[in-house]
Amino acid sequence: MMHNLKKLFSALFFVMLLNASAQDVEGEEISVLTEFQNTNGSEGRFEVFFNAVNRYNINSAYDWLDTIKIYLSNSQKANDSIAAQRYRVMQTQVYNDLGEFDKSIALAKELYAKKDSLDSSSRKIILEVLDDNYANLQLYDKQIEIRKEKRELGYTDNVAFYDIYSNLGLHRKARNQYIMEVKPTIADNDSYGLAKYHSKVGNYLRLDDSAPTALSELKKAKAYLDVFLNDISKEKTEEQLFESDLLKAEIEGNIGKCHVLLSEYEEAVPLLENSIEVLNSSSRNSHKSEVIENTLNLADANLQLERYTSAKQSLDIDFENISMLQRIKRNSLLAAYYDKVESFRNAATYYKRNERIKDSLTQKQSSIIKQQLVTIVANEDLENSQRLIDEQKRINELARSEMKAKDERINLVFISLIFTLLGFAGLVYAYLKSIKNQRLIAEQKHIIENALVEKDSLLKEIHHRVKNNLQMVSSLLSLQTKNTRSKSAIEALEEGKSRVKAMALIHQKLYQNDDLSVIEMQGYIESLINSVQSVYKKGGHNISITIDAEGTELDIDRAIPFGLILNELVSNSFKYAFPENDDNGKIYIHLRKNGEQGYFEYTDNGVGLPDDADERAHSSMGIRLMNRLVNQLQSKLNIDKENEGVRFWFNFS
Structure with a gap:
């Protein structure tokens, strides 16, 4: 017997050694x-x-x-x-x-x-x-x-009780407690923390049958997570990237389930499939349950889309540790599948199984859940009571300290009263003198305010006239275009006209603002893109453009270079990025400024830059112009040509 065991262990060790060697030779992950x-x-x-x-x-x-x-x-x-x-x-x-x-x-x-x-x-x-x-x-x-x-x-x-409340079906109470306890602990610049927060709130809303509101929260979570992942200024560990991938998969899975609740099945399928694939790599039990939920929702979406084979494949997966409610949902979907393929005997079998499970669940879990609820509420009340007692003790201590301080202040009052009376005569004299000074100050203030109003009016008028003059230049360029036959000259004039319009738009926004020192960039970028689209009438209308610059304001010294840079990038996308079809075209513009630090990013999913782009950069007016403008912002233009499409980005101060 011992001899056989030694042989077995030797064989196992030899197999493990071979596997390890094969992995090292092939360069696979150890x-x-x-x-x-x-x-x-x-x-x-x-x-x-x-x-x-x-x-x-x-x-x-x-x-x-x-x-x-x-x-x-x-x-x-x-x-x-x-x-x-x-x-x-x-x-x-x-x-x-x-x-x-x-x-x-x-x-x-x-x-x-x-x-x-x-x-x-x-x-x-x-x-x-x-x-x-x-x-x-x-x-x-x-x-x-x-x-x-x-x-x-x-x-x-x-x-914390919020996750327990949710497990008991009290999703609204769970959400309210989670918001109250967690929201104050998250910093405004903690993108990852905000992503987790909005993901959790969105999921509680989804479980509470508020799919449209949940979808909005989950999309916020995804946006914050994208900001965290795209922030190249912060180095991320392997663990942080792995956790981010899992969080993204959770968010996408919950967005997919919201789409199923809203009967938007086509949108749900790819999100659920991607979420299942990523979450399968996790060892957490919460993720295993999430994989089951996503798989059942994927089956539901495929059933509604009449993709019966795909639906049946999802329903045939043999999951471990499937909950009673998940089993009921799986049986319901199997019954619906057999109804649709007209196998009514099998459908009836699963309907009957559900009835038996529901009866058992009602008998066994009703009293247990009631008992759990009583225990939890009692515990929470005890916690709250203890907190109230501690708070009352603190208030009593403060009251005693306040009374002691009050006695000391009364003694000081008598002493200070004598000095007050002595000083009162001096104050009366000073007050009478100050009345005269206040009148002089009021008159000077009135003069200054009138001068400021006049200055604002003059500045607005100047910006208005500059805008009109630039529009006149644009009109002259348009006239020159009509009298020119050279295609290259026409293109150069159109580019010049587009750049002039970008600068004119800055001055238009300034004289329309109450604050003449800064420009709100979200509205400016939207107006600039509309202006560029009007130049390229045949293209750009089917391109999906996402602008993420809400709440960002820049002064005129930074806004004009930004406007010209963005004008060049959008024009190039409309002209060259989608030569055959722009139906699936996407442009993403991101602009943020926190204090003294700012970040700009522009991407499109077009054909990308040509192989000789670096050589052309020396002769390309657009690239040279953008590099000079970025230099004005004391930064350097970065270009990513390896991925699909093209990506430009730079930091600025």
Whole structure:
């Protein structure tokens, strides 16, 4: 028997060695499990396991479980209790990832019973695993106890209830509490934090059957996440990029589900497919449940679009740990599928299954959910009561301090009263003298205000006349165009005319503004694009243009170079980016200025720049003009030609 076991272990080791060698030779990604096995000592392996961005990138959780059991057995044989403890903590997490929540809880409780022998990191991990296990088993009263333990140990500042409320179907209450507790903690410039916040609020709205409002919040979340990912000024770690990909997949999945609720099935399908593909790479149980939800919604959309084969493929997937409500939805969709393909006997079978499940669910869960609600509300009331008591104590202490200070102030009043009377005579004299000075100041102020009003009027008139003069120049260029036969001369005149219009538009916006010092760029960019489109009448009408410059204001010294740069970029897109068909054409313009720092980005998905673009840049009037204008803004123009279309960007101050 022992001889056979040795042969088996030798064979397994040889296969693992071959696999590792093959991966190194072919240059493929080395699995986290291989890194784990190549690391010396239980402490190092513990760090690799819990710090891995995606520990199941190649090997499954079952592979990890088998490997950890071998190391656990070896450490027990060597009487290394600390190493054995670490491997059991890892085992607890793997059972949780596999959805074997009862096993995970039993092992976690056994470990936590000896918490004094655990290090802080292991204690925190076990509590997090217990929190997740109880949530998945809908044992919310136990989950609250774990969260209180985490707060007492300093792992969290407060006991949050919003996710528990949502799990119990109280999505509106969950949303209100989440907004109240989380919104004040997010900085205005924290794009990633704002993306997570709007994603969560949008999902609560979706669950509360408010799909249109949810869609708006989710699109905000996606926009903030795009800002975070596109911010080249901040270096991002591999973990941050992985988490961002997962968050983007969550947002897209929820947007897809909103489209299904709104019967917009074509829009929903690609979003749900992409979300499923990305979330499948995650080991979190919340993401596994999200994959099931997205798959069921994808099946629903395909059924409505009469893509029966695709719908059936989604419904035939054998999911682990599917919830009762998800099973009911799957049975309903299968029944609908068989109805549509006229297999009515199979449809009836799934309708009957749902009836049995619903009856069982009604009997078993009604009393449990009521009990959970009572427990949670009682806990929350207790928390609120304790906070009120603490607040009242603080108020009483302040009142006592205030009374003491009041007695001291009364004594000071008598002393200060004498000095006040002495000073009063001087104040009367000074007051009478100040009346005369105030009259003089009022007269001077009136003169200055009139001068300022006159100055504003003159400035507006100047800007108006400059705009008119520039329009006259544009008209002269138009006349010259009609009298010119050379195609290249006509194009040059049209380009000049477009640049003149861009500058004229600046002065028009200034004299229309109440504030003559700055220009609101969102409205200016929209007007500029309309002006450019009128020049290129045959093109540009089917191009989708997205402008993200809301709330950004620039002074005239920066606005004029920006206007000319944008005029060149949009003109080039209309002329060259879409030579055959602009139906799928997209232009994205992003402009932001926070304090002294600013960022500009322009992209289109056209044919991109030609291969000899760098050589042409020296002879191209447009490129040379843009480089000089960017230099005026004390920056450098960056051009990305490798991706689809073209991308221009630069920072400025």
